[in-house]
Amino acid sequence: MIAITGATGHLGRLVIADLLKAGTPAEQIVAVVRSAGKAEDLAAQGIDVRVADYGQRDALTAALTGVQRLLLISASEPGVRVPQHRNVVEAAVAAGVGYLAYTSLLRADTTQLNLAPEHKATEELIVASGLPYTFLRNGWYLENYTGDLAATIARGTIVGVAGDGRVSAAARADYAAAAAAVLLGSGFEGQILELGGDTSFTLAEQAAAFAAGAGTPVVYQQLTAPAYTEVLTGAGLPAGVAEFVVGIDQAIARGDLETDSHQLSQLIGRPTADPIEFFRAAAAQAVSAG
Structure with missing residues (x-):
């Protein structure tokens, strides 16, 4: 089972579409959403829609039960991301998730960009959790x-x-394709991918x-x-x-x-x-x- 948080957002929907395009059965995809009403189209495709807000750790644990691989798409509201992400990480550990990929920020550990501290803190939470991980540092x-x-x-x-x-x-579709490739691939554990x-x-x-x-x-x-x-x-x-x-x-x-990194195009197998x-x-x- 592969779970996507924020599954009704722009990026989440594109990742799910790429997973389906790659042949992943719909019933093996879990869409973690805040509102079931916004995911009716996903449910109609046979995708397992589970409702859990980033602020609800118990609900997140239930939603991640049976999941082997998780894509944590970063929360959208600056200032509260770290506690929200902590809830997801702790829920993933409690539910026995085997692997977590996180959409971080380009050079999150060294950049002076004002968005970086929350991403850096989230990366540190994930490392400390002991979960196998990949950081998708999206530009x-x-x-x-x-x-x-x-x-x-x-x-x-x-x-x-x-x-x-x-x-x-790069376009959202490029970053989504990268996330799908990592979720479906192997050998990415412990990697930090600088994407642009x-x-x-x-x-x-x-x-x-x-x-x-x-x-x-x-x-x-x-x-x-x-x-x-x-x-x-x-x-x-x-x-x-x-x-x-x-x-x-x-x-x-x-x-x-x-960035002069070309990891994104290498990962998706085409130019961005x-x-x-x-x-x-x-x-x-x-x-x-x-």
Whole structure:
């Protein structure tokens, strides 16, 4: 039995689809979800849907009973991830799970990126648990930049403090394929995989790709950190969230989101999504949909 936490999220659904595509019987896949109602389509495929919140250790233990291999997809809410992940790890131990793969963060143990401490702490929890493990240290997702693309195109400007820093992002589908490959493969125990896209980009190059796809000017404008913070708070973001967003751009400027590792493409057996083509296609779709 293979279990996926956060199974109704974007990444979880893609991992399940890849497992099925690889020939894994649906009844051997456990989807651990917070809401059964959001997993009706998974249940209809014959997947074993089990309800357990990251905050409910006893429910998690019950949900993981009979599971041999587990993919812990990191919780989505910063600030509470460590106790939530601890619940999953302790439940996995109590349920007798034999192996755990965790979606961590690129260079989680050394990067200054503000997301890293919770991932580093989770990795330490997993190691201390004694569970055989693999850390899937995922880099940035291309989809992080396309959620509000129509508004970006309408403004014609991307602002930030990333400078000429480069991002080695990949598509969710790439990271999902990697997770499925590890869950179905062997010899990954104890490995730390630094995963990122084969090709990196600057935010200026990203803006040019959006412009090409949309057929309208889109440029990147470099700001100072205080000016960018003011833009974000002026748009309605709380000060703490604005500081967090500025910190991500500062991490890009430092090179924290760039990697020359090609472990991701090697693991999935194909090149990762080309970011410029991805952004062009997303912009064209946003324009046609609008």
